Amino acid sequence: xxxxxxxxxxxxxxxxxxxxxxxxxxxxxxxxxxxxxxxxxxxxxxxxxxxxxxxxxxxxxxxxxxxxxxxxxxxxxxxxxxxxxxxxxxxxxxxxxxxxxxxxxxxxxxxxxxx
Amino acid sequence: xxxxxxxxxxxxxxxxxxxxxxxxxxxxxxxxxxxxxxxxxxxxxxxxxxxxxxxxxxxxxxxxxxxxxxxxxxxxxxxxxxxxxxxxxxxxxxxxxxxxxxxxxxxxxxxxx
Numbered sequence: 001x002x003x004x005x006x007x008x009x010x011x012x013x014x015x016x017x018x019x020x021x022x023x024x025x026x027x028x029x030x031x032x033x034x035x036x037x038x039x040x041x042x043x044x045x046x047x048x049x050x051x052x053x054x055x056x057x058x059x060x061x062x063x064x065x066x067x068x069x070x071x072x073x074x075x076x077x078x079x080x081x082x083x084x085x086x087x088x089x090x091x092x093x094x095x096x097x098x099x100x101x102x103x104x105x106x107x108x109x110x111x112x113x114x115x
Numbered sequence: 116x117x118x119x120x121x122x123x124x125x126x127x128x129x130x131x132x133x134x135x136x137x138x139x140x141x142x143x144x145x146x147x148x149x150x151x152x153x154x155x156x157x158x159x160x161x162x163x164x165x166x167x168x169x170x171x172x173x174x175x176x177x178x179x180x181x182x183x184x185x186x187x188x189x190x191x192x193x194x195x196x197x198x199x200x201x202x203x204x205x206x207x208x209x210x211x212x213x214x215x216x217x218x219x220x221x222x223x224x225x226x227x228x
């Protein structure tokens with residue numbers, strides 16, 4: 001069974017500081033990996049996704065993530081955080097089947113940004 | 116370019132009442148997903164459809180929950196009768212059936228008193 005672990009429930013960083021949110025997954029085949037962001041009272045917005053090719057993927061809002069198969073990780077990074085990045089971030093994994101199917105979401109990491 | 120549309124955005128009802136949540140997927144998308152989000156359980160997939168056909172409803176918690184997709188542009192999630200423990204935010208998401216990326220609606224915040 002597929003699973004996703006986001007070990008950090010809550011992270012606080014200063015504006016302008018760098019950010020790394022951790023995500024580890026368990027999946028028996030080639031995974032399709034996602035990062036979503038949820039602002040308060042809003043739905044989930046796709047930040048980026050990975051399924052093959054370059055293991056460093058770029059997303060919206062200046063975010064990037066690196067797929068490391070040996071570590072079963074897909075950590076999200078941003079070099080300089082803005083106050084507007086305060087939100088909850090979800091990592092998700094799904095099967096690489098080429099069809100719509102179930103995604104498994106992590107429990108989320110809440111990011112707080114201090115000025 | 117309209118995204119996934121959900122209505123109502125907020126619903127307050129009393130225990131025992133019927134609740135109907137509505138979703139309009141992105142035009143052209145033929146897969147639709149219903150999720151529930153709570154503090155205790157996080158984001159849970161309830162059911163999903165491909166081409167209006169339910170594919171996996173293993174996440175539907177009880178018989179009180181039912182979902183339909185009568186056509187490609189509309190789906191409902193119904194709770195009858197509702198209970199306080201059903202209070203949550205319910206999200207609808209859609210995708211092309213040939214892709215894994217899901218696009219989420221703004222959610223319906225349900226409070227059952």
